[in-house]
Amino acid sequence: MKSVDRHLEDLLAGVAPLEAVAVDFLEALGAVLAQDVVSQVDLPVFDNSAMDGYAVQRADLEGATELDPVVLAVVGDVAAGAVAPPATPGAVVRVMTGAPVPVGADAVVPVEWTDGGTDRVSITRQPAARANIRPRADDVTRGEVVLRRGTEVDPTGIGLISSVGPGVATVHRRPHVLVLSTGSELVPPGSQLGPAQIFDSNSLMLAAAVRQAGGTVRRLAAVHDDPAVLLQVLADALPGVDLVITSGGISVGAYDVVKAALGGLGTVTFEQVAMQPGKPQGHGVLGPDRTRVITLPGNPVSAYVSFQVFVRPVLRRMLGHDEVERPIVPARLLAAMTSPVGRRQFVRAHVEIVAGERVVRPVGGAGSHLVGALARSNALIVVPELTGRVETGEQVAVMITEAGSW
Numbered sequence: 001m002k003s004v005d006r007h008l009e010d011l012l013a014g015v016a017p018l019e020a021v022a023v024d025f026l027e028a029l030g031a032v033l034a035q036d037v038v039s040q041v042d043l044p045v046f047d048n049s050a051m052d053g054y055a056v057q058r059a060d061l062e063g064a065t066e067l068d069p070v071v072l073a074v075v076g077d078v079a080a081g082a083v084a085p086p087a088t089p090g091a092v093v094r095v096m097t098g099a100p101v102p103v104g105a106d107a108v109v110p111v112e113w114t115d116g117g118t119d120r121v122s123i124t125r126q127p128a129a130r131a132n133i134r135p136r137a138d139d140v141t142r143g144e145v146v147l148r149r150g151t152e153v154d155p156t157g158i159g160l161i162s163s164v165g166p167g168v169a170t171v172h173r174r175p176h177v178l179v180l181s182t183g184s185e186l187v188p189p190g191s192q193l194g195p196a197q198i199f200d201s202n203s204l205m206l207a208a209a210v211r212q213a214g215g216t217v218r219r220l221a222a223v224h225d226d227p228a229v230l231l232q233v234l235a236d237a238l239p240g241v242d243l244v245i246t247s248g249g250i251s252v253g254a255y256d257v258v259k260a261a262l263g264g265l266g267t268v269t270f271e272q273v274a275m276q277p278g279k280p281q282g283h284g285v286l287g288p289d290r291t292r293v294i295t296l297p298g299n300p301v302s303a304y305v306s307f308q309v310f311v312r313p314v315l316r317r318m319l320g321h322d323e324v325e326r327p328i329v330p331a332r333l334l335a336a337m338t339s340p341v342g343r344r345q346f347v348r349a350h351v352e353i354v355a356g357e358r359v360v361r362p363v364g365g366a367g368s369h370l371v372g373a374l375a376r377s378n379a380l381i382v383v384p385e386l387t388g389r390v391e392t393g394e395q396v397a398v399m400i401t402e403a404g405s406w
Ligand SMILES: Nc1nc2c(c(=O)[nH]1)N[C@H]1C(S)=C(S)[C@@H](COP(=O)(O)OP(=O)(O)OC[C@H]3O[C@@H](n4cnc5c(N)ncnc54)[C@H](O)[C@@H]3O)O[C@H]1N2
Pocket: 181, 182, 183, 185, 186, 198, 199, 200, 201, 202, 203, 247, 248, 249, 250, 251, 252, 253, 256, 277, 278, 279, 280, 296, 297, 298, 299, 300, 302, 368
């Protein structure tokens, strides 16, 4: 059997980040920067006030106290967005938070140290030099690289990019993914189940996983076990697609439609990978544009684990990420378990932090039909190929599949 690592290598071979596109900021959320973001401005853009108060020349306030305040003339009023008149000795300018500090002022006195006057103001303390002034370029200097290409855009990144000038974000285009399930037993969720029918859940689970990974997705209705129909449906839907993901129909059954339809094309290979779940796998290219296809096994847990281990890295490479595989972290095992020697096992598990330590417990059994247990898991314990048993208390390797602080 082929190793998991070798199969992932084959899937990633020749996959490159998709082209750079300029998108609106909100569309950039979760995408990866295709070029460095260079600031077009200083941040702050100009010296501005950190407080509502009065811009002063602090020499005027020498000796000011509660009992003996200094009274000065208020010669102007600057709201945020307004331009300040220059400061002169013996006079102050009322400023609001964020407003430019007048040329010549060397501190801002907060309104709480004053009587709040508008023509004349009584001030009870002398501020320190530059007090409450947020200096120009304190944070970012014009021309500085503020975010490196390869960075995933998050809300604070969007805040920063929109603070420094460009009206758009330049990111790698998101992959367009086509998801389709196969199987004559499948009907859409919500419809009436006939004898021997089940709901098509894989296409929805996989479509959601694509979206969570950062791709855009088109999901087709499940295709019955008819190779000619499958080939036609795929041919019609291929234009504009970067990756096709199918589920089901790839093992050794009499009606394994994906294998029957795509196996004959000569561009898709079906293999057995030394893992559990997820042993049957297929990959290749389809159609005139040689669109990549990954065919996943139909058992729902197998499809999900295969997505995490094989498909997500391919999508992340297309998205422009450097790190494409999920990190593996250590955790202490809370319940002993066995594993098939010769296959890498991905055990559905629940990981959490207890008394400052990361601990993990298997959830449900090994069956790749156990969707209830799958949904209760937040991680996969990765048991190496040559390990047959792991005892309670031993350290294991864990692939965390859900966001959280564990
Ligand atoms: N004789 C053998 N039989 C099987 C082998 C084998 O080596 N020898 N491998 C088993 C393994 S491991 C897996 S995994 C499955 C993979 O089979 P297929 O990819 O052909 O999947 P199907 O047969 O189409 O379906 C399997 C199972 O999953 C259910 N299913 C399928 N699609 C969906 C869907 N969209 N939503 C929900 N559930 C779905 C389907 O009803 C079956 O129960 O083969 C083993 N057999």
